[in-house]
Amino acid sequence: MALTREQMAQRVAQELRDGYYVNLGIGIPTLVANYVPKGIDVMLQSENGLLGMGEYPLEAQVDADMINAGKETVTARTGAAIFNSAESFAMIRGGHVDLTVLGAFEVDQNGNIASWMIPGKLVKGMGGAMDLVAGAKNIICTMTHASKHGDSKLLTQCSLPLTGVGCINKVITDLALLEIKDGAFHLLERAPGVSVEEIKAKTQGKLICPDQVPEMQF
Amino acid sequence: MAGFNKVVNSYGEAMAGLEDNMTVIAGGFGLCGIPEGLIKEIKNKATRGLTVVSNNCGVDGFGLGILLEDKQIHKMVASYVGENALFEQQLLSGELEVELTPQGTLAEKMRAGGAGIPAFYTATGVGTVVAEGKDIKQFAGRDYVLEPSIVGDFAIVKAWKADRYGNCIYRHTAMNFNPMAATAGKITVVEAEEIVEPGELEPSQIHTPGIYVQRVIQGQFEKRIEKRTVRGA
Numbered sequence: 001m002a003l004t005r006e007q008m009a010q011r012v013a014q015e016l017r018d019g020y021y022v023n024l025g026i027g028i029p030t031l032v033a034n035y036v037p038k039g040i041d042v043m044l045q046s047e048n049g050l051l052g053m054g055e056y057p058l059e060a061q062v063d064a065d066m067i068n069a070g071k072e073t074v075t076a077r078t079g080a081a082i083f084n085s086a087e088s089f090a091m092i093r094g095g096h097v098d099l100t101v102l103g104a105f106e107v108d109q110n111g112n113i114a115s116w117m118i119p120g121k122l123v124k125g126m127g128g129a130m131d132l133v134a135g136a137k138n139i140i141c142t143m144t145h146a147s148k149h150g151d152s153k154l155l156t157q158c159s160l161p162l163t164g165v166g167c168i169n170k171v172i173t174d175l176a177l178l179e180i181k182d183g184a185f186h187l188l189e190r191a192p193g194v195s196v197e198e199i200k201a202k203t204q205g206k207l208i209c210p211d212q213v214p215e216m217q218f
Numbered sequence: 219m220a221g222f223n224k225v226v227n228s229y230g231e232a233m234a235g236l237e238d239n240m241t242v243i244a245g246g247f248g249l250c251g252i253p254e255g256l257i258k259e260i261k262n263k264a265t266r267g268l269t270v271v272s273n274n275c276g277v278d279g280f281g282l283g284i285l286l287e288d289k290q291i292h293k294m295v296a297s298y299v300g301e302n303a304l305f306e307q308q309l310l311s312g313e314l315e316v317e318l319t320p321q322g323t324l325a326e327k328m329r330a331g332g333a334g335i336p337a338f339y340t341a342t343g344v345g346t347v348v349a350e351g352k353d354i355k356q357f358a359g360r361d362y363v364l365e366p367s368i369v370g371d372f373a374i375v376k377a378w379k380a381d382r383y384g385n386c387i388y389r390h391t392a393m394n395f396n397p398m399a400a401t402a403g404k405i406t407v408v409e410a411e412e413i414v415e416p417g418e419l420e421p422s423q424i425h426t427p428g429i430y431v432q433r434v435i436q437g438q439f440e441k442r443i444e445k446r447t448v449r450g451a
Contacts, residue, residue: 047322048248048391049393050391055449056448057449058448058449062446063390064441064443065378065391066391067248067445071250071445073443073447076390084325084388084398085273085394085395085398086322086397086398089322089326093342122300122309123318124298124300125296125298125299125300126298126320126348128320129320130322131323134343135341161347162345162346164344164345165345165346166345
């Protein structure tokens with residue numbers, strides 16, 4: 001069975017380590033915050049200028065001056081810091097953020113990512129995504145393995161305009177966890193009940209599979 | 219003698235000298251920390267052909283979005299403009315030009331502009347449309363793109379507290395681009411929630427020193443919330 005969005009977020013959360021500063025993109029990445037493993041502490045960075053993003057506020061705590069990069073009202077957790085946009089991107093571009101999790105339309109076997117623009121559709125902008133992919137040491141891309149029509153999103157070469165080049169090293173999809181290195185996708189884990197054959201059929205880029213591919217553990 | 223007193227008493231005075239075809243840098247992220255009254259004044263002045271530099275362009279009917287109603291913006295430099303139907307219309311009809319700029323590059327363009335740095339190299343955007351036609355240089359084996367900085371004829375800024383000398387403090391994430399914008403205007407106008415006497419702000423807590431600021435006005439803010447998200451009690 002393909003993973004749900006929540007399960008994808010849950011599997012991404014297993015990659016978190018105690019003491020990590022983490023930037024979570026919009027969509028599935030945002031859900032990762034709900035599954036931080038017990039006994040570890042992570043600090044969420046929101047690129048509009050908040051390190052230590054907390055929960056959504058109670059109705060009585062809602063404050064127009066306290067939002068995240070998705071423009072949602074949030075709170076700051078204990079030990080948070082607030083700063084300006086240049087400072088925020090100094091953290092990101094300077095490689096100080098330990099892990100970035102973001103969504104994408106496509107990734108390819110050379111670690112390129114396309115996530116911001118579909119020609120012919122209205123272009124809303126890249127926001128902070130290009131800065132995040134250029135600056136983070138460690139990026140996990142989370143997305144469905146194939147489109148609704150069954151077209152692979154894990155490609156030999158991205159077809160859409162790029163967000164960044166050679167920057168993605170890990171992909172977690174609804175079917176599999178893959179590492180990108182040496183010009184190929186390396187299959188590390190499969191979703192429970194999903195066959196290697198299905199993953200092969202839905203991966204257009206070069207895919208390297210070991211003889212035994214373990215199932216993800218939840 | 220006015221000395222360092224930068225307080226003006228009307229929005230007309232605050233935006234005096236703004237002319238057609240000028241560049242205006244605006245602080246704010248979404249609708250958070252935007253100089254609402256100064257934007258309204260630009261609308262009232264009916265200044266046209268503006269280049270507006272800001273992370274976003276407001277929403278329909280609020281924030282920078284109101285400057286689209288009478289087509290006052292010729293070019294928008296922003297990182298994300300997705301919240302605005304009028305924007306989309308004018309972009310598709312060719313009446314509005316847009317230069318999409320990565321958010322960190324945009325902040326750095328303002329910061330560098332205000333700091334007298336004409337351009338800087340960054341890895342952001344290398345290998346993408348953003349780097350097309352721009353100078354690429356390798357440092358320590360990695361490619362970087364040369365990005366020019368931005369200076370505005372005007373910068374419009376929203377502060378929480380400002381003293382009469384133009385020293386500013388921002389509140390929570392309403393800070394965002396405001397400190398960068400403040401440095402990058404030939405004329406920087408601060409619209410503050412509260413104006414205090416010099417000495418009332420703790421010097422080491424000031425985010426924007428008054429040297430960057432030419433005018434300060436007492437503002438009126440609606441502080442509209444774009445996405446109200448709450449958790450249950």
